Amino acid sequence: MGTKLVFSNVSAGYGRIQILSDLSFEVQEGEVFGVIGPNGCGKTTMFNALIGLIIPSKGEIIFDGHNITKMAANARCRLGIGRTYQVPRPFEGMSVFENVLVAAVHGAGHSEKEGRRVALDALKLTGLYDKREVRAGELTLLDRKRLEIARALGTEPKLLLLDEVAAGLTEAEVKDVMKMVADLKAAGYTIIWIEHVIETMVNSTDTLMCMAEGRNLLVGKPLDVMNSKLVEEVYLGVPEDE
Amino acid sequence: MKIPVLLDRKKTKAASSGGQVRVLDGVPMLAACVAIAAALYIFGLTGVLSSNIQRYLLKIFLYCTLSSMWNLMSGYTGMTSLGQQTYIGLAGYSLTVMTATYAMSYWVGFLVGAVISTIVSLILAIILFRMRGMYFAVATWVVAEALRTFFTSWKFVKKGAGMTVAARPYPSTSTIYIIALTLCIIALAVVYFLLKSRVGLGLTAMRDDPDAASSVGVDIFKSKLLVYVVSAIFTALAGGIFYLNKGSIYPAGGFGISWTVSMVFIVIIGGIGTMGGPVLGSILYVIFEEQLAKLPGGWTNIVLGLIAILVILFLPDGILGTLQKKLRFEILSQKRFSGE
Numbered sequence: 001m002g003t004k005l006v007f008s009n010v011s012a013g014y015g016r017i018q019i020l021s022d023l024s025f026e027v028q029e030g031e032v033f034g035v036i037g038p039n040g041c042g043k044t045t046m047f048n049a050l051i052g053l054i055i056p057s058k059g060e061i062i063f064d065g066h067n068i069t070k071m072a073a074n075a076r077c078r079l080g081i082g083r084t085y086q087v088p089r090p091f092e093g094m095s096v097f098e099n100v101l102v103a104a105v106h107g108a109g110h111s112e113k114e115g116r117r118v119a120l121d122a123l124k125l126t127g128l129y130d131k132r133e134v135r136a137g138e139l140t141l142l143d144r145k146r147l148e149i150a151r152a153l154g155t156e157p158k159l160l161l162l163d164e165v166a167a168g169l170t171e172a173e174v175k176d177v178m179k180m181v182a183d184l185k186a187a188g189y190t191i192i193w194i195e196h197v198i199e200t201m202v203n204s205t206d207t208l209m210c211m212a213e214g215r216n217l218l219v220g221k222p223l224d225v226m227n228s229k230l231v232e233e234v235y236l237g238v239p240e241d242e
Numbered sequence: 243m244k245i246p247v248l249l250d251r252k253k254t255k256a257a258s259s260g261g262q263v264r265v266l267d268g269v270p271m272l273a274a275c276v277a278i279a280a281a282l283y284i285f286g287l288t289g290v291l292s293s294n295i296q297r298y299l300l301k302i303f304l305y306c307t308l309s310s311m312w313n314l315m316s317g318y319t320g321m322t323s324l325g326q327q328t329y330i331g332l333a334g335y336s337l338t339v340m341t342a343t344y345a346m347s348y349w350v351g352f353l354v355g356a357v358i359s360t361i362v363s364l365i366l367a368i369i370l371f372r373m374r375g376m377y378f379a380v381a382t383w384v385v386a387e388a389l390r391t392f393f394t395s396w397k398f399v400k401k402g403a404g405m406t407v408a409a410r411p412y413p414s415t416s417t418i419y420i421i422a423l424t425l426c427i428i429a430l431a432v433v434y435f436l437l438k439s440r441v442g443l444g445l446t447a448m449r450d451d452p453d454a455a456s457s458v459g460v461d462i463f464k465s466k467l468l469v470y471v472v473s474a475i476f477t478a479l480a481g482g483i484f485y486l487n488k489g490s491i492y493p494a495g496g497f498g499i500s501w502t503v504s505m506v507f508i509v510i511i512g513g514i515g516t517m518g519g520p521v522l523g524s525i526l527y528v529i530f531e532e533q534l535a536k537l538p539g540g541w542t543n544i545v546l547g548l549i550a551i552l553v554i555l556f557l558p559d560g561i562l563g564t565l566q567k568k569l570r571f572e573i574l575s576q577k578r579f580s581g582e
Contacts, residue, residue, distance in 0.1 A: 051457070077459050085457075091450035093515075097580045102447040105440055107459030112440065112578070120580060132580050155458055 004029045004159060004190045005050075010059035010069075011214075012049045019045040021214040022059070027159075027192060027207075032185050034205030034222065035194045038234060042214040043194045044086065047161050050192075051083050052076045064158065077107055082157030086164045088144035090151075092137030096128055099136050099147055103154030115154075122153035125187065126180060142173045149180065153189075160184065162193040166200050178204050202226055210234065264571040271574060279427055286419045293415045300419045300487060302528045303426035307480040308501070309508040309520035311473040314433050317515035318442075318576070319469045320449030322375070324502045325382025328366075328389055329359040329474045330481030331496030335399055337482045338491055342408040351409075352482045356475050363474035367467050374452070383499065390497035404492025407485060418487050425483060429476045434517060436472070437576035441465055446576070507546060511553045513563025517574040522562045 005027040013019040019042045027033045035043050048054045050061065052073035061069045068076055091099050100122050104115035123129045126146045131139070136147060145165045152160055162181070166174045174197055181204050184191060195201055201208055201222060208222040212234045218225055225231055282299070285291050291299070308326070316322040333355030340351035366385060373381050394402040413421075436442050444460035456462050485491050504527065512523025530549065534542040557564040566572050 074456070074459060074461070077457070083457060085454065089451045089454040091447045091454065093450050094446055095577070095579075098443070098446070098578050101578055102443055102455070102460065103458035106444050106447075106455075106461075109459075112443070116578075116580065120582065132582075151454075151458055 002029050003027070004064065005192075006060075006062040007046075008060050008062070010049060010056045010061060012045065012054055012056040012058075014045075014054065018057075019214050020049065020056070023211075023214060023216055024059075025209055025216050025219055027190060029190055030185070030188060031206040032181060032191045032193060032204055034201040034208040035192060035211060036196070036198075036201055036208065036225075036231075037211035037217070041211045043211055044163060045214075046211070047083060047163055047192075047194070050076075050161065051081055077155055078109070080156065080158035081161065082107070082152035082155045082159070083161040084145075084148035084152050084163055084165060086167070088141070088148045090136035090139065090144055090147050092135070094136055095133050096136055096139070096143075096147060096150075097123065097132040100150050100154040103151045104156070107155030118156065119150075119154055122150045125153060125183060126150040127176070142169055142176065145169070145177070146180070149184075153184075158190060160189050160191045162191060162195075164195055165193075166195055166197045174200060198226070263575075263577075265575045265577070265579075266571060266573045267575065279423075282423055283420070286416055286423060289416065296415050296419045297487070298528055298532065300415070300422040300483075302524045303419075303422040304480045304484050305504065305508060305524040305527055306521055307422075307426050307429040307476055309505045309512070309524055310429055310433050311476045312502075312505040313509045313514060313516075313520050314436070315469055315473050317509065317519075318437060318449060319445045319466065320452070321466060321470065322379045323382040323473075324379045324499070325384070325386040326473070326477050326505060327497050327499065327501035328362070328382070328386040329477040330484070330501050331386070331389060331393065331491075331493070332358050332362060333478035333481035334485035334491040334496040335393065335405070336478075337485050338405040338407050339399065341410075342405055345408070345410070348407070348409040348413065348482075348486055351407075351486075352479060355478045355482045359474045359478035360471060363471045364467075367470050370470075371463065371466055383502070386497050386499070390493045393493040393497065399493075402493060404490055404495075406490045407488075409486065413486065415487070418483060422480075422483050422487075425476070425479055429480075430517075430521075432472065432476070434574055434576075436469075437517075441468060442576055443578065445469065507550055509560075510550055511560055513560030513566070516560070516563050516566060516572070517576075519560050519562045523560070526561075 003026050008024050010023045011018060011021050023046065037043055049056055052071060055070055060067060063079060063081065066079060068079065091102065097119060100119040101115050104110050104118040105112055108118060110118055123132055126149050128143060128146050128150055131143065139147060149162065149165065166177045169177065178200055181191065181193065193205065205222050207219060208225040209219040210217045210225055210231045217234060218228055218230050286296065312323070312326060336355035336358055337348060337351035340346045340354050341348055370378055370381055393399055399405060444455060444465050447455040447460055448462055448465060452462055508523035508527045509520055511526060512521065513519030530546060534545050537545070553560065559567055
């Protein structure tokens with residue numbers, strides 16, 4: 001077990017609007033690292049900086065000992081960073097199996113024959129195996145979210161980024177997602193998980209970070225973070241007379 | 243149709259909840275394709291066919307090449323071009339200029355047409371690939387229109403009056419028939435093997451969502467470039483052969499939007515995103531065109547338009563596309579099955 005990912009003093013944004021300011025945190029290998037914070041605090045921007053959609057103006061991102069701060073997105077994919085989209089974006093005209101096969105062939109660089117095995121493994125892990133020949137466009141929301149994860153797994157990531165995979169799901173479906181994340185953790189993946197559903201963050205993560213205004217407000221054991229006064233203030237605001 | 247006979251022999255690929263799709267490929271399909279191709283060659287070489295029939299067939303071969311390439315771009319890759327006539331015009335003029343102005347063989351004309359189209363498509367790709375969807379479609383059309391206007395006022399190619407192909411000796415209809423048939427077979431094979439390749443797997447993903455495709459590692463620019471340039475080359479070759487058969491070219495014809503209208507019509511009625519759609523569509527299109535030519539001017543397009551509307555309304559996946567869906571089979575499918 002070692003340090004998988006380091007953000008040190010990263011500042012980034014879109015054009016002149018700065019979203020992340022001096023963001024620093026570390027993710028350990030094999031852990032589920034939860035990220036919470038009010039809307040607009042920069043959670044998804046952090047993912048975008050991490051996969052290379054935006055380049056930080058300051059600071060460094062170290063992944064597995066490589067400085068990836070300015071690396072191109074497809075090169076990071078090959079180094080082993082896989083992401084899911086907050087709003088699922090399946091290849092609707094293709095079967096579930098083909099969706100994941102594309103990732104295994106193009107993302108992980110397998111031949112189609114090897115990719116087939118990788119894709120089927122990813123489908124088993126995400127509970128989509130029985131629906132493998134269904135057209136992706138016909139899937140329910142839960143299954144689309146599963147497919148997002150399966151497709152990210154198809155690229156054989158070492159670090160998996162989950163962006164609100166439980167949002168919009170029923171309580172029973174959220175339980176399914178939590179079980180899936182537990183399975184992924186058991187399979188050895190390091191995971192960063194952004195979520196607003198508090199239940200998932202308290203129960204499924206090893207470490208929890210609360211972000212506010214582009215910074216790391218607090219990081220620690222999930223329950224400690226949830227019960228902290230600082231976090232409460234960020235979400236509920238500070239009474240004016242204090 | 244030979245389909246029902248072939249169905250019995252086909253392997254069945256089970257799909258757990260999507261039902262069963264019979265894929266017509268492998269040895270029986272290859273045998274069927276080789277048999278049809280061989281028959282068409284033998285008919286052409288032995289002179290069994292009247293030159294009228296040969297002319298119909300060679301038109302089918304050329305439209306089949308053009309529309310298969312358009313289908314590859316629009317139906318499989320998501321690049322809907324309205325400007326493939328750019329390459330038909332360039333190839334037609336390459337042929338006439340090489341044969342008439344420089345007194346060279348028509349083979350040189352084809353070669354020059356293909357080379358110019360390759361270069362032009364590479365340059366245009368840089369500009370056009372910045373656009374997607376409707377913007378890409380309109381931009382391709384604008385390029386073709388600009389070329390039409392340019393050729394209309396270019397003295398070297400005799401402006402709007404057009405030019406005549408002057409191949410010496412002028413090839414017979416059966417020679418052109420054989421050339422067109424060969425091109426058509428190569429074009430279909432190229433489309434099939436491209437779709438079956440690693441690149442082909444990424445193309446369909448790209449058609450459905452280019453951003454998501456690139457985030458799972460698909461190289462969007464390279465894939466698009468490959469498809470666009472391959473389409474340009476085959477479109478140019480088909481255009482060259484078409485004008486060798488026709489004998490003359492003028493700017494409004496060579497760079498006319500009616501080329502695209504034909505390709506779209508063929509692919510829509512045959513079945514977009516299917517291998518066999520453009521083949522079936524081309525046969526029907528040439529039959530319609532020949533039959534409707536007897537009608538007074540203007541009526542041809544009205545009737546073709548009506549046919550297209552009816553097909554879109556009642557068979558939205560095209561004739562072959564709808565048949566494939568209803569009867570659950572696919573001819574030479576590019577689909578990948580898990581095999582479990």
